[in-house]
Amino acid sequence: MVDVSKVQDIVQRHGCRREHIIAILLECQDEFSYLPREVIEEVAAEIDTPLNSVLSVATFFRAFSLKPVGKHQVHVCMGTACNISGGPRLLEALERELKIKRGETTPDLQFSLDTVNCVGCCGLAPVLTIGQDVHGKLKQSQIPRIVKKYRPKEASDAQTVH
Amino acid sequence: MPYRTNVLVCAGTGCVSGNSFGVAQTLENEIRKLGLDQEVQVIRTGCQGFCAEGPIVIVQPDGIFYCGVQQKDAVYIAQEHLLKGRPVRKLLYSPPAEKKPIPALKDIPFFAKQRLVVLRNRGAIDPERIDDYIAVDGYAALVKALTEMTPEQILGEIKKSGLRGRGGGGFPTGIKWETCRKAAVSRAVDPVVVCNADEGDPGAFMDRSIIESDPHSVVEGMIIGARAIGAKEGFVYIRHEYPIARERLKKALDQAREYGLLGENIFGTMMNFDIEIVQGAGAFVCGESTALMASLEGKVGEPRAKYIHTVEYGYKNRPTNLNNVETWANVPLIINRGAEWFTSMGSGDVSENPWGGSSGTKVFSLVGKVKNTGLIEVPMGIPLREIVFDIGGGIPEGRSFKAVQTGGPSGGCLPESALDMPVDFDSLTEAGSMMGSGGMIVMDDQTCMVDVARYFIAFLTEESCGKCVPCREGLRSSLDALNRITQGTGKPDDIGLLREIGEVMQDCCLCALGTSAANPVLSTIQYFKDEYEAHINKGVCPAGVCTALIEYQIDPEKCDGCHACVHGCSTNAIIGNVKQVHFIDKEKCIKCGACVEACKRNGILKVPRSHAA
Secondary structure (H helix, E strand, O other): OOOHHHHHHHHHHHOOOHHHHHHHHHHHHHHHOOOOHHHHHHHHHHOOOOHHHHHHHHHHOOOOOOOOOOOEEEEEEOOHHHHHOOHHHHHHHHHHHHOOOOOOEOOOOOEEEEEEOOOOOHHHOOOEEEOOEEEOOOOHHHHHHHHHHHOOOOHHHHOOOO | OOOOEEEEEEOOHHHHHOOHHHHHHHHHHHHHHOOOOOOEEEEEEOOOOOHHHOOOEEEEOOOEEEOOOOHHHHHHHHHHHHHOOOOOHHHEEOOOOOOOOEOEHHHOHHHHOOOOOOOOOOOOOOOOOHHHHHHOOOOHHHHHHHHOOOHHHHHHHHHHHOOEOOOOOOOEHHHHHHHHHHHHHHHOOOOEEEEEEOOOOOOOOHHHHHHHHOHHHHHHHHHHHHHHHOOOEEEEEEOOOOHHHHHHHHHHHHHHHHOOOOEOOHHHOOOOEEEEEEEOOOOHHHHOHHHHHHHHOOOOOOOOOOOOOOOOOOHHHOOEEEEEHHHHHHHHHHHHHOHHHHHOOEEEOOOOOHHHEEEOEEEEEEEEOOOOOEEEEEEOOOEHHHHHHHHOOOOHHHOOEEEEEEOHHHOEEEEHHHOOOEOOHHHHHHOOOOOOOOEEEEEEOOOOHHHHHHHHHHHHHHHOOOOOHHHHHHHHHHHHHHHHHHOOOOOOOHHHHHHHHHHHHHHHOOOHHHHOOOHHHHHHHHHOHHHHHHHHHHOOOOOOOOHHHEEEEEOOOOOOOOOHHHHHOOOOOEEOOOOOOOEEOOOOOOOOOHHHHHOOOOOEEEEEHHHHO
8 A cells, every 4th residue: 555644745845836746756756666546646635736737747757657667677778879889789688688678567576677868878888777877888798697686686585675 | 285196086977887986985995094195185076078988087186097997996096106106007098099008188189179168177176065166266256246247247248258058059148148137127027047957868968967077167157147137046957867966966056055155145245046956857858948947837848839938938927047057157157257268269250249150168978989988078160070080089990980960859960071060050050950959979880870860750759748730740750751761661752751741840840849850850861862762772771770671691701600699699590510600590580689799700790681582
């Protein structure tokens, strides 16, 4: 179940104003790792804005997800420099390695795979990010080793996943 | 300065991903162990610009430049250089073609041709310490603007400098400020100043680097702008993809408040002004001014028609002055050193009319297929050739130059014949591209121009907000045509169709995203029509990029049967015994290119699909 009191805290911190809707949703997304329906409803109620206004913001911006996402979010950079240096190949290699397509999450909720328009490290192209880590100057042969670093080692690790 | 030596460790995003924080930590530990901590200090600086060679460490005052520094190397630097005074030779930079390393930063060609104005403090100060910024004349311009100049004088100086918006449009900043001020005065409404740090162009990271290396210069510029315009409120709209930049900016604002540079009665004057950081959430269109302001108000970031300008009715219908990060960072220097100094750099003549030329410098992110990738700053009007070949060092791996893409998704691709063109606002627009925010992506002969056009149109199709029909449907139809062409099913009249759609979009779209969206297609058709024709008429991708049109083959002359490609192949498509010539099973091959990477003898060939049939 979603703990809506956390949403109230977040809204209180930013102030109950419509201007702060993006900041509030970004923080909710960090807190819950995605935006469940209950959270969006709660935000709408807290800042006294129609549900559809909140929902339209939540669906317009790429940063928000209405579906659960994986513990490790893998983003392959598709900036121009990465694109001509093999970014699409990295994405294909990751799709094979994780056995999911772009925009999907693995069934064990460990990995989500998506693209990002540019992480601004074009000097290191091609680049991918996993969580806050940036991996640059990659070749597709390195993909299995990188993914392995983030895979849970034992079943006991899996329990720490919320 | 009480320290004999400063060790500058680059802490820009590029170097951080190469573990420069670890390097800095090790250096500090070693320095302490060697008992040098009273003499040597480690400073974590913003982006040095030479991202390709990161992580970067510079030892001052000698200006010794180390590149590719790993944690274990930090120990050497401390023991050899900092203790014994002997630069570590193996970590010095050597140009690709030469063996002899160049120890000093100022002698490295990548840096030698640059003219640092906006990036003057990059890698020289700790961006997280306001005292460092003040020590290099920071906030001196603000003192001048607040105590010696009237708002009209500030406006006059900015207008005289010919500063034009660095976000891409190139609108004269002084005129924008003046219009905003007038609108605010005549309507008696408080105006707002906004800094656009929603740097969405793929292949561009100028704004991120400026904020990461010198956030106070942006803050100072905004306070001066607020004084000239009469604003009490300011916003910085920054991408959420830039966490380091956001943190540094937040610290800078906190420090400025602590020093009384933001808030009420700044410097004891009557001026009140504060700045708030607002995060974007990943929408390219929010770099457009009206979409950005909608987003600031907490609405969906859709642009509106601009027959009413945002300088008159912008954020919450208040007069709103929006400038890009780099524009703001130029302001303190113009106030400090005067408009004449600024106009001494650049091209054209702005003394009568700010549209008459491009003064000052421009920051570019020079990336793609070029030897020295990174962030550069050059005077306006420098020939494109000097940027690509002198600063960039030319094309790597002995390949040849094909095109340079400027202006992000709204820009165009310029061929070799445009290399001697001066780089300024008007020349680039004339050639069918644009300045944009400063992305400069170099492409070699292995880049397919049709695929590049397809890439940009795919990007824009996803980022189009969908509000106006020409943009939404025009992009979708263009993408369909380009997909057909790159998959080998293009029709002969597709080129005409793409042109027609492009022209309609230029005339009819609501915002600049749409009106400029056809530029990548139109410019590649203009300069590289033969590639389109090869795809459509012959089913051949000359650059060997479009996977539907190529096949992989093993060159029997080169294959020594080392088996490296067999291990690299994920679909077991390569057959052959060790020490015998291998071959590729075309049924199983998914054309991923992993074998090309794995082969050490360049023995995998890309051949046209028809060739092998």
